[in-house]
Amino acid sequence: DAGVIQSPRHEVTEMGQEVTLRCKPISGHDYLFWYRQTMMRGLELLIYFNNNVPIDDSGMPEDRFSAKMPNASFSTLKIQPSEPRDSAVYFCASSLTSGQRGYEQFFGPGTRLTVL
Amino acid sequence: GESVGLHLPTLSVQEGDNSIINCAYSNSASDYFIWYKQESGKGPQFIIDIRSNMDKRQGQRVTVLLNKTVKHLSLQIAATQPGDSAVYFCAESGPDFNKFYFGSGTKLNVKP
Numbered sequence: 627d628a629g630v631i632q633s634p635r636h637e638v639t640e641m642g643q644e645v646t647l648r649c650k651p652i653s654g655h656d657y658l659f660w661y662r663q664t665m666m667r668g669l670e671l672l673i674y675f676n677n678n679v680p681i682d683d684s685g686m687p688e689d690r691f692s693a694k695m696p697n698a699s700f701s702t703l704k705i706q707p708s709e710p711r712d713s714a715v716y717f718c719a720s721s722l723t724s725g726q727r728g729y730e731q732f733f734g735p736g737t738r739l740t741v742l
Numbered sequence: 743g744e745s746v747g748l749h750l751p752t753l754s755v756q757e758g759d760n761s762i763i764n765c766a767y768s769n770s771a772s773d774y775f776i777w778y779k780q781e782s783g784k785g786p787q788f789i790i791d792i793r794s795n796m797d798k799r800q801g802q803r804v805t806v807l808l809n810k811t812v813k814h815l816s817l818q819i820a821a822t823q824p825g826d827s828a829v830y831f832c833a834e835s836g837p838d839f840n841k842f843y844f845g846s847g848t849k850l851n852v853k854p
Contacts, residue, residue: 657840668831668844668845668847669786670844671841671842674840674841676840681840682838717785717786723840728791729774729776729835729840730776730788730791731788731842733785733786733787734785735783735784735785736784
């Protein structure tokens, strides 16, 4: 399997612009997670989905952030409008929950976002 | 002025030595604990996990120890190799096992 795929790998944009980050989870996984990593705040969970349904979005910073999962193989994280403080590495992760196997989350390579 | 990022604690070990990375967790109700490794420019990679009903679990060259009394978790790496150089994160979860709370990380530097 190719693992979790994220695009783009790097994004540079100007303040006020819309940014869309994309994720393809591992085939067959039923959970999908979006994280943000910064030096100041570390790795934070933003939102996660189960079977394409958002379960917990309490980590989404504000209304400028939105996430969708239209089908089992695709999710987007959108920031509109973007601000310099949104600059971070955004990770997507997926998992297949089975009580016997634990709750391992498989992370993608991340998207490094820079908002000027 | 510009914000200054957190300075990660660093553990430097000689190749071949054993490494011990420590983590204090905050929630006494946490029921599931995980260690992740993150190499530069990559996403975190799962190493090992442990449930709260255990105090020790072993994997290949790694052992996780859990002390619930003092809310402490440690990762032991045997015969540390240069490829082990990375930032190591502990994470806790519970009651929602899918919701991980990550620690700030420890940088492991293996000297050849």
